Amino acid sequence: MEDAPKPTSKLPTGLVTWTTLLGHWTDLVKAGEGLKRSDVADDQAWRESIPEVIRLQAITFALAELDRIEVPDRGLARDRAAIGVEEASARLDDLWSGVSMPAALLDIASDASLALEAAVYAGLQWIRWRGAGRLEVPEIDLEVAGTAGTLACAQPGTILLPGEPVAWWTEREPPRELVGEAFESEAGPPVQIYRRLDEAGCATGDLVAPLADLPVGLPILVPISLDGAPLGRFTVDRERWLVANRRAFEAVEGDYPVEYEPGASPTSED
Numbered sequence: 001m002e003d004a005p006k007p008t009s010k011l012p013t014g015l016v017t018w019t020t021l022l023g024h025w026t027d028l029v030k031a032g033e034g035l036k037r038s039d040v041a042d043d044q045a046w047r048e049s050i051p052e053v054i055r056l057q058a059i060t061f062a063l064a065e066l067d068r069i070e071v072p073d074r075g076l077a078r079d080r081a082a083i084g085v086e087e088a089s090a091r092l093d094d095l096w097s098g099v100s101m102p103a104a105l106l107d108i109a110s111d112a113s114l115a116l117e118a119a120v121y122a123g124l125q126w127i128r129w130r131g132a133g134r135l136e137v138p139e140i141d142l143e144v145a146g147t148a149g150t151l152a153c154a155q156p157g158t159i160l161l162p163g164e165p166v167a168w169w170t171e172r173e174p175p176r177e178l179v180g181e182a183f184e185s186e187a188g189p190p191v192q193i194y195r196r197l198d199e200a201g202c203a204t205g206d207l208v209a210p211l212a213d214l215p216v217g218l219p220i221l222v223p224i225s226l227d228g229a230p231l232g233r234f235t236v237d238r239e240r241w242l243v244a245n246r247r248a249f250e251a252v253e254g255d256y257p258v259e260y261e262p263g264a265s266p267t268s269e270d
Contacts, residue, residue: 015068018073024062025058025061029054029058030054045095052088059081059085060111066122066123069122074122078116081116085109120226122170123187124150124187125169125170125187126186127167128163128165128184129182135164138177139156139177145224146172147228149169149170149227150169150226151167151168151169151174152223153175153221153222154221155238156238157239158241159249160193161258165191168188168191191211191221192210193206194206194207194219205258208258208259208260208261208264210261210264
């Protein structure tokens with residue numbers, strides 16, 4: 001069996017249902033070149049694996065376009081996708097019981113599981129500061145903001161440079177304090193900002209990195225909620241945190257460059 005095909009979606013523009021999206025990708029995967037018969041000894045197991053491969057690949061590709069589905073319907077779509085991945089993976093385990101499952105099949109099942117993990121961030125938007133000078137993050141009322149959807153946000157009192165993500169969110173409304181002419185929303189991946197400090201506690205640079213990476217630095221964005229489940233809260237009074245941030249920037253002349261790791265830039269800049 002060859003590597004999974006990488007077809008391009010040709011669905012009409014506009015919102016669709018999960019059934020339509022999955023059916024579309026199922027048809028594309030079936031028509032792909034990645035399902036040729038293998039010439040390995042256990043040819044029967046390969047043949048019987050093909051329906052599960054189709055199912056897993058179709059789910060993987062469909063989840064990548066989950067933002068094509070209405071926000072209220074995405075949770076159910078993720079649940080249905082999870083059931084499909086679990087059933088197909090279990091079937092593959094049964095078919096290859098007692099022998100090593102080929103690496104190609106393991107990769108396909110792994111890709112589907114990773115797509116499920118990433119699907120919770122479908123439609124994610126960054127909020128970036130586009131005002132003059134540095135931003136001192138305002139007070140944000142988390143009681144009003146609530147825990148619906150997914151939200152990560154800088155602790156109030158944090159100093160951020162122009163263009164840096166102040167927060168990111170999906171499947172909810174952004175905090176009202178971060179809406180206005182000086183704030184810009186654009187599509188981007190879930191990230192963390194790591195602030196580098198010298199021995200004296202002075203800021204020397206910021207690195208924006210994917211969530212899976214753990215570089216050295218002080219994490220700036222606080223995870224507030226994930227898919228409607230509360231995660232964290234702000235832990236420091238804004239005025240105290242602002243004083244600490246101003247002290248860290250006392251020796252900083254101008255704005256130091258902000259670095260972005262691969263996969264951590266806004267979608268429009270990829």
